[in-house]
Amino acid sequence: xxxxxxxxxxxxxxxxxxxxxxxxxxxxxxxxxxxxxxxxxxxxxxxxxxxxxxxxxxxxxxxxxxxxxxxxxxxxxxxxxxxxxxxxxxxxxxxxxxxxxxxxxxxxxxxxxxxxxxxxxxxxxxxxxxxxxxxxxxxxxxxxxxxxxxxxxxxxxxxxxxxxxxxxxxxxxxxxxxxxxxxxxxxxxxxxxxxxxxxxxxxxxxxxxxxxxxxxxxxxxxxxxxxxxxxxxxxxxxxxxxxxxxxxxxxxxxxxxxxxxxxxxxxxxxxxxxxxxxxxxxx
Amino acid sequence: xxxxxxxxxxxxxxxxxxxxxxxxxxxxxxxxxxxxxxxxxxxxxxxxxxxxxxxxxxxxxxxxxxxxxxxxxxxxxxxxxxxxxxxxxxxxxxxxxxxxxxxxxxxxxxxxxxxxxxxxxxxxxxxxxxxxxxxxxxxxxxxxxxxxxxxxxxxxxxxxxxxxxxxxxxxxxxxxxxxxxxxxxxxxxxxxxxxxxxxxxxxxxxxxxxxxxxxxxxxxxxxxxxxxxxxxxxxxxxxxxxxxxxxxxxxxxxxxxxxxxxxxxxxxxxxxxxxxxxxxxxxxxxxxxxxxxxxxxxxxxxxxxxxxxxxxxxxxxxxxxxxxxxxxxxxxxxxxxxxxxxxxxxxxxx
Numbered sequence: 001x002x003x004x005x006x007x008x009x010x011x012x013x014x015x016x017x018x019x020x021x022x023x024x025x026x027x028x029x030x031x032x033x034x035x036x037x038x039x040x041x042x043x044x045x046x047x048x049x050x051x052x053x054x055x056x057x058x059x060x061x062x063x064x065x066x067x068x069x070x071x072x073x074x075x076x077x078x079x080x081x082x083x084x085x086x087x088x089x090x091x092x093x094x095x096x097x098x099x100x101x102x103x104x105x106x107x108x109x110x111x112x113x114x115x116x117x118x119x120x121x122x123x124x125x126x127x128x129x130x131x132x133x134x135x136x137x138x139x140x141x142x143x144x145x146x147x148x149x150x151x152x153x154x155x156x157x158x159x160x161x162x163x164x165x166x167x168x169x170x171x172x173x174x175x176x177x178x179x180x181x182x183x184x185x186x187x188x189x190x191x192x193x194x195x196x197x198x199x200x201x202x203x204x205x206x207x208x209x210x211x212x213x214x215x216x217x218x219x220x221x222x223x224x225x226x227x228x229x230x231x232x233x234x235x236x237x238x239x240x241x242x243x244x245x246x247x248x249x250x251x252x253x254x255x256x257x258x259x260x261x262x263x264x265x266x267x268x269x270x271x272x273x274x275x276x277x278x279x280x281x282x283x
Numbered sequence: 284x285x286x287x288x289x290x291x292x293x294x295x296x297x298x299x300x301x302x303x304x305x306x307x308x309x310x311x312x313x314x315x316x317x318x319x320x321x322x323x324x325x326x327x328x329x330x331x332x333x334x335x336x337x338x339x340x341x342x343x344x345x346x347x348x349x350x351x352x353x354x355x356x357x358x359x360x361x362x363x364x365x366x367x368x369x370x371x372x373x374x375x376x377x378x379x380x381x382x383x384x385x386x387x388x389x390x391x392x393x394x395x396x397x398x399x400x401x402x403x404x405x406x407x408x409x410x411x412x413x414x415x416x417x418x419x420x421x422x423x424x425x426x427x428x429x430x431x432x433x434x435x436x437x438x439x440x441x442x443x444x445x446x447x448x449x450x451x452x453x454x455x456x457x458x459x460x461x462x463x464x465x466x467x468x469x470x471x472x473x474x475x476x477x478x479x480x481x482x483x484x485x486x487x488x489x490x491x492x493x494x495x496x497x498x499x500x501x502x503x504x505x506x507x508x509x510x511x512x513x514x515x516x517x518x519x520x521x522x523x524x525x526x527x528x529x530x531x532x533x534x535x536x537x538x539x540x541x542x543x544x545x546x547x548x549x550x551x552x553x554x555x556x557x558x559x560x561x562x563x564x565x566x567x568x569x570x571x572x573x574x575x576x577x578x579x580x581x582x583x584x585x586x587x588x589x590x591x592x593x594x595x596x597x598x599x600x601x602x603x604x605x606x607x608x609x610x611x612x613x614x615x616x617x618x619x620x621x622x623x624x625x626x627x628x629x630x631x632x633x
Contacts, residue, residue: 267502
């Protein structure tokens with residue numbers, strides 16, 4: 001895109017992000033013998049209210065990008081600007097008020113909810129910690145959120161184990177959007193769910209984006225889902241972004257060899273086309 | 284299709300006693316499997332697809348399990364076979380590949396040794412050296428590069444795709460006639476998945492293996508299956524050939540599954556077609572058709588569950604469990620020109 005001057009619309013701007021993990025050897029004194037270049041010079045932007053899909057296979061570095069953007073790990077170098085402000089390497093305390101603006105949805109709805117807490121506490125916790133609401137007002141807001149994500153207000157007093165995978169992901173989403181963040185980082189939010197539930201969650205994320213003006217950094221290995229939800233797509237391989245462009249452009253007219261390979265490997269749920277493809281590739 | 288079935292499952296029922304009551308995980312499943320055929324069993328979690336597979340090779344035998352019906356391999360009943368006989372059969376005649384290549388190997392033994400051990404457990408006359416030679420051959424057959432050098436590696440030195448290849452090599456070690464693959468590619472990256480599917484297809488062709496492929500992914504099914512069973516809440520709701528299921532699906536649940544797929548080869552729809560609600564609890568099934576609460580086409584007959592029957596005059600092996608007439612189905616399954624499940628009348632969410 002050519003809107004380099006349109007900074008007002010850039011919510012997140014990541015430039016030359018690098019995260020290397022040291023490989024250490026030694027008994028008493030650790031020597032750094034090598035590095036894993038998990039993220040190796042990655043640049044992208046997320047516009048306000050829009051979705052950037054980050055697609056890649058395991059080990060491509062996409063989850064490390066998420067964590068480095070949220071400052072859950074300290075980047076080795078590079079810049080992460082949120083609303084024009086540099087946040088790479090800032091302290092926990094300075095980061096805290098920004099956590100209101102940036103939230104995350106995780107892959108595994110079974111592991112990401114505290115099993116000892118009631119749904120009301122789980123969803124209400126960010127609101128309470130950031131001092132947005134308390135007491136009966138807090139409960140009212142949480143119940144409203146639960147209804148908004150397709151659960152019911154009676155679910156407030158239940159525990160996570162009483163819910164199915166799809167419902168748990170709704171709880172995680174309610175928690176993530178409770179503070180009306182500007183950016184939500186979704187790390188493989190549907191890959192652990194059943195097919196019939198995946199579509200529900202993708203549609204819910206779509207609706208919430210329209211309603212709250214959320215921007216998503218949507219990370220997944222399933223390029224079909226990524227294409228559906230994204231305005232733009234960045235394809236990652238071995239720590240680098242090999243191609244980025246509009247979602248349709250990347251999927252319909254891929255430029256990089258790796259993107260082509262990735263697209264060619266996606267099974268097409270159409271026996272006739274699959275047979276055609278195979279008879280073509282066998283020769 | 285005229286060859287006699289190798290594996291014949293009749294009215295298989297598997298129930299588990301739990302504190303909250305009996306969970307009927309598999310509720311009357313029947314199918315035949317012939318040499319060289321790939322049968323896909325499709326369903327979501329809790330549909331009973333994995334329990335079906337595990338029951339065939341006696342992995343669900345437990346104190347709280349009740350297994351009824353019959354599973355015959357070349358006429359021999361597997362359900363009444365003794366544990367000793369089953370142990371012999373497993374691997375020798377029916378082998379299984381599991382979803383998770385990360386946990387299927389013991390991390391503290393070399394991969395090659397684990398495969399040798401599997402061979403020697405059945406063929407005590409095979410020496411360790413001979414066993415190792417066979418493993419190298421098997422690793423080469425499943426496309427593990429530098430097989431000779433890799434047999435002495437530990438599982439953590441193998442990537443996920445390579446581990447799944449090693450798993451398949453182990454399953455093939457005793458030249459079984461039936462291979463059961465339970466979500467064999469779900470944990471793998473798509474590029475690796477494509478390679479493993481090609482491998483399964485090749486093995487199927489070369490060795491005339493009869494394969495049961497358990498999966499939730501219709502894309503995978505389209506790539507390799509000959510016939511398809513669609514399961515929902517412990518029962519088969521539709522069965523047919525690959526093309527019948529994809530191009531002439533009769534059950535609304537199948538429409539929903541087909542409709543909710545994202546397709547990178549088509550323009551993207553504004554909204555992803557979805558199936559409302561979530562799969563029912565097996566402890567609390569609705570009366571009649573269990574898909575009824577999620578189905579936009581529910582009508583007065585649905586509180587009774589129809590049998591699995593051929594309802595199309597020209598397709599005697601295409602069976603389903605839905606009361607709608609074939610004409611109604613043809614009309615109702617089209618949503619904006621594509622096969623799918625119409626949005627529910629009211630938002631009945633998960």
